[in-house]
Amino acid sequence: MTQPKLVAFSGSTRQGSYNTAILKAAVNAASEAGAEVDLLDLRDFELPLFNQDIEAGGGLPEAARQLKARFRRADGFILASPEYNSAFSPLLKNTIDWCSRAESDDEAPLAAYAGKCALLLSASPGALGGLRGLYSLRILLQNIQVTVYPEMLSVRSAHQVIGADDNLTDAQWSAKIKNLTEAYVSFAGKLAG
Numbered sequence: 247m248t249q250p251k252l253v254a255f256s257g258s259t260r261q262g263s264y265n266t267a268i269l270k271a272a273v274n275a276a277s278e279a280g281a282e283v284d285l286l287d288l289r290d291f292e293l294p295l296f297n298q299d300i301e302a303g304g305g306l307p308e309a310a311r312q313l314k315a316r317f318r319r320a321d322g323f324i325l326a327s328p329e330y331n332s333a334f335s336p337l338l339k340n341t342i343d344w345c346s347r348a349e350s351d352d353e354a355p356l357a358a359y360a361g362k363c364a365l366l367l368s369a370s371p372g373a374l375g376g377l378r379g380l381y382s383l384r385i386l387l388q389n390i391q392v393t394v395y396p397e398m399l400s401v402r403s404a405h406q407v408i409g410a411d412d413n414l415t416d417a418q419w420s421a422k423i424k425n426l427t428e429a430y431v432s433f434a435g436k437l438a439g
């Protein structure tokens with residue numbers, strides 16, 4: 247089995263984000279399971295809200311080019327998304343949209359996504375942990391040819407299990423994230439061939 251290269255990022259750039267906290271727990275688990283993980287902070291890739299006029303005027307912004315290059319090097323993704331009004335975050339949608347665009351006529355369609363896989367996580371203070379948002383994210387990703395791992399994980403009552411230092415302190419949730427991430431790394435490794 248190949249040790250997969252994974253790119254990981256949170257759909258929230260909020261200070262103290264619960265999603266970033268659980269993402270970091272998954273990244274640690276993935277690294278321990280042998281994956282090579284590129285943990286991105288989307289604050290380092292500030293992008294305008296997608297507008298085709300911007301693209302027509304000057305192609306992809308530099309931050310989108312850099313982000314897309316990192317995606318292209320990866321075999322798969324680990325994503326954690328907040329749920330806003332039952333959908334995944336606009337930051338995530340904007341990021342995915344920019345990186346779905348080709349930079350030249352001879353570039354393969356959806357070069358940053360096609361044939362890759364994704365693990366989806368969410369966290370919320372609410373009772374469902376943001377799970378509803380992951381279903382719409384799943385559909386989007388499948389439509390851009392990403393195989394979404396069947397099992398997803400949503401940490402409910404996140405404010406009770408994530409400490410002030412943005413770390414997941416709860417042993418049961420930590421174990422669930424670890425187990426799921428290990429299974430996903432194994433899956434991603436097989437897919438990467």
Ligand SMILES: Cc1cc2nc3c(=O)[nH]c(=O)nc-3n(C[C@H](O)[C@H](O)[C@H](O)COP(=O)(O)O)c2cc1C
Nearest residue numbers: 258260263264265328329330331332370371372376
């Ligand atoms: C505009 C908005 C809409 C929200 N809608 C939901 C929702 O539908 N379901 C939910 O569980 N939490 C909802 N929340 C609460 C978020 O889950 C909460 O702010 C969470 O901390 C965001 O994730 P983060 O900690 O990673 O930034 C909403 C928050 C905002 C700002």
